[in-house]
Every structure is written in C-alpha cells, then in structure tokens.
Amino acid sequence: MALIDTINPLLTTGWSKGDAGWSLKDYEARGGYAQLKRILASKMTQDEVIAEVKKSALRGRGGAGFPAGLKWSFMPKAAPEKYVVCNTDEGEPGTFKDRDLLRYDPHSTIEGMIIAAYAVGAKRGYNYIHGEIFDIYQRFEEALDQARAAGYLGERILGSDFSFDLFAHHGWGAYICGEETGLLESIEGKKGQPRYKPPFPANFGLYGRPTTINNTETFAAIPFIMGMGGEAYLNLGKPNNGGTKLFSVSGHVNRPGNYEVPMGTPFAKLLEMAGGMRGGRKLKAVIPGGSSAPVLPADVIMDCTMDYDSIAKAGSMLGSGAVIVMDETVCMVKALERLSYFYFEESCGQCTPCREGSGWLYRVVHRIEHGEGRAEDLDLLNRVTDNMMGKTICALADAAAFPVRSFIKHFKSEFEYHIEHKKCLVDPEVQRAGSGFFRASSAAGAA
C-alpha cells in the first residue's frame, strides 16, 4: 500500500515501487543527491541556500508550522560546534507519514539534512526515530551506511571542504520526546522532559550547542525545493503555504493512508482520494491536524481547504497533517475519553497544571462516559482547561485541553445527553459495528 493517490507528487515520487525503491541507487536514478552535488560544486553560499528555502514558504511539517528558512537563519554563524536534528518521533495520534517517508525514500530526508547542515554550518546530526517502528530504524541505518559509502556523508563530502556525519537515535516509547527540547534531552541520555524556552535550540540545543531541529517531512522537502527553486515550490501551494503536504488519513474512510496534495486542496477532494466514507456512512467530524488539534464538525471541514490558514480560520490547526475522520457511528464522549487518557498517560509530569489537569480531564470525561457524570462537569472541564493552557513548560498541556474544549463546544448535546441519561446517544451496537473489526469473520467476533 505504498502510494495510493496523489495530485502532484514530490515527496512521494519514490514511493511507487513500494519497498523495492528505497535504496541509494533508486534514489540516484530519480535524481537524488543531484542537489547536494550542485550546491557543493557551485560553492553556493550558506545564505543563498537559506534564501531559497525562505522563498519556498516551506513551513515546518511537525505541527507548529514555523517557516523553515527563518528557523535556519537563527543559527549563530560563528559557533564552532553545531547540530542538525531530525524529528521522526511521530507520536501524534493519527500521524504516520514520517514512517512511510523513511520507509520508501529515506535518502530524501538524508539529503535534506545534509543540505541543512551545510546551510547552518553543522558537522554532526541525529535522526530521532519513534520507538515503535524498529524496522524503519533499521532501514534508516542501512541507508546511512549507503550514503557514507558513496561519500555523501563523512569527511570532505564529495571532495569539498564540507564535512558532516549523521546518525540514528532510536526512541523507546514516550510521546513527549516529539517535543523538540524533550527530544534533545532524550538524545543526551536523559528522561525526555522538555526544557524552558527561551533559550531556543538555535542558541542552546543538543549538548548545549546551537541546533536546528526540523520534522522529517520538512527535511525531505528540501532536495525538491532546491531542485525546482523556492518560487516554483511555493507556487504549487498558495501564498504563505508553499508546496505539497502529506496527509495521513485515518478512521472511517475506505482507504486510510498517506496522500500527498498541494497545499490548499479542498478537504472534500482529499476525502474522495481516500475512497470516501466507509460503508457510505455520513461524515460526523474530523480532527484535521493530529489529536492535539481541535475537532471540526462535518459542515465546517467540508468548506475548508487543506492549508495552515484555512484550517486556522475554521478554528483548528493543520498540525502534523493527520486527518482523523469520524462517521455517525462515533460517540463523541467515548472518542474524547480515549484522547484524554492519552494525554494523561503521556504528560511528563514536571508542570503541575499539566500533570494534575490532564488527570482531572481524563477522570471527568471517563465518568461522563460511564454514566456517572454530574450536571456541573462540563463547566468543570472548561475550568480545568483554563488552568492548563499557556501555563506550562511545553504545549502538551494545550494539546490535552484543545480536544476537550472543542468536543464540548461542537458536540455539547451529546455530553449533556450522557450526563442526563447515563448512556450514549449513539446505540452501542451501532458503535460496535462502526469499527469494522468484526467484519472479517463475524462468527469468531461474536464468540
């Protein structure tokens, strides 16, 4: 199921052969490492590379959408020891694009990181890979060996004055290590607890040195931007929202998977590419940017285009591009309970509002779902979120609060029904059928 559908493939050009197209020779055959060669041979300056990335309006694909070129320009020029770090921790529920990027085309991320290292003057880099995807970690290590053997990594790359080496660091199960400073702590061999900011990683990063950290998809886009030019890349999308983006579509669609589309593609088109609604059922709600993004009801999302600005205007976030599709068989209280449990479980515990607040959110949503809700619970939930948002070291507390607030805002009647009638508005049998689990062998499932 390597590549299902795409409108304008860049990042996914290499995916068409599935697991048979990832290695160095395949990547070179489709023009890979040509940009690195060109930059080194033409002795492009660091500023020229950064200017090209700025022109592309490439915004960080990890969640926050910060302009990549601008981030690179914050790196101090003179510092003797600098790092480039790639964030493949990909633990944001609903997101599975970076896994496939490294699986089908690891060299585009590697080339992107080498070019970034050249632009910011780093000599060493790390790719932090999500714990649960061991086979992808192994493949990336193999790809690094290939790149090293071909002279793309190491001392004096391709005979130039530029040296850079890159290594993979394997995570071991902690969502919070996706937060960039938690990730850096983790590479240092510590608990992955986020740091106070400022200072930002560009000044105080890995081992206290200036560090550029970007998402996998951000790095993977770099060779394509350098190849077509920043302006052409920008024009694929829309102003301030350059290029194409991978969307991981999960939930109640006929063909869950990754889809690469230009920024600004209508949501309705993306849904159609994903095969439409499973069983022809009715769309109820969509979380458009990973579980931390506010949920949007069907009528709102159907009017959106998939880009940072349109989704923000509708009251949510494009985030990591994880599109979680829910149909009418979903009980919104139960759905929220799962998410609230996740944030409670994954809070690193160093800030009181997050540690305690995430526990409160889970327990109260849990009791509503289990028929023990109280009349004042919805106000209580909103109050708890007020005490969390913007009051902690990292954004996990906000990420825990957004789903709660948006689920209550848009689906209040379902919560009220639960509290009043002590049960779901959606018939449990309908919910059970909705997952499709018992479809394959219903006899076994009924046992």
Added chain:
Amino acid sequence: MNKQYDMLSPEALGKIDREVAKYPADQKQSAVMAALVIAQDEKGWLPKETIAVVASYLGMAPIAAYEVASFYNMYDLHPVGKYKLTVCTNLPCALSGGVHAADYVKEKLGIDFNQTTPDGKFTLKEGECMGACGDAPVLLVNNKRMCSFMFPEEIDKLLAECN
C-alpha cells in the same frame, strides 16, 4: 574485558560499543537508551542489577540509568511473557477496531492488560499511537515486530504462530 560486565554477553557489549561510537567522545550517556534496549533484549527484561551494569559501563550513576529505564514505556522493569503483545487503543486505531482487537486478545488469552498468561507465554499491554494508524488495528510483538490489519483471523493466526 572487565569482570563486572560478565552479566552481559560480549556480543551485547559489542553492540553497545557501536552505539557509543555514534556520539561525541564525552557524551557516552547518549547511548544509554540503546544500551538498555540491548540489555533488555538479552535478559528478557531489566532487573535493577542489569541497569546498574549498563550505567557503570557508560560511566553514569545507576540512578540516572534507572530514571531513563522508568521513563520510557517500552522498557520492562518486571518480567514479561515470552511474547509481549502491545495493542494500540488510541482514537485513530479505535475507530478501525483497535479497542475491539484488544478485547479479542484479552478474551482469547484470558488475561487483562498488564497481565501474563499462567504458562508465561503471553503478556498483554495497552499501547499508544505507534505511528501506524492507517494500518489499524495494529499490534506490536516484543517491541520490535509490528503487525498490521489485525482482525480476528489475523490475531488467531498470530497467536497460533507464537510458541
């Protein structure tokens, strides 16, 4: 080789050395996550003494290594069955049967989350998003083998294969 490290095989120590080499010479501690995984693979789980040996090998305080071992979800600080099954029950998976898959495994094995079958063969864990939501239901075997699209028949087949 120093005798105090006998608890780990020469192969394991060799693998740890390869991890240490990825980091600057004065940052051996960076290899602690990988070293603990290597130790866990060899021992089946991570007793305190093993964690202390890993710490000493990397020149760090035992408590610093223990903090790491207790922070990340996939380290096992207690013995687990021969096959540790971790089922993702987060929302995107749940929409496509993640919770039902976990219920199905529970019923088949007669155990709940965080329990081990009496014969010591299976331990069941509840997992969070594994970055594979498009392949739901997903299940991880012994931390390293990801199984996708685990509907009743596929689960039956997997359980039968584990022996």
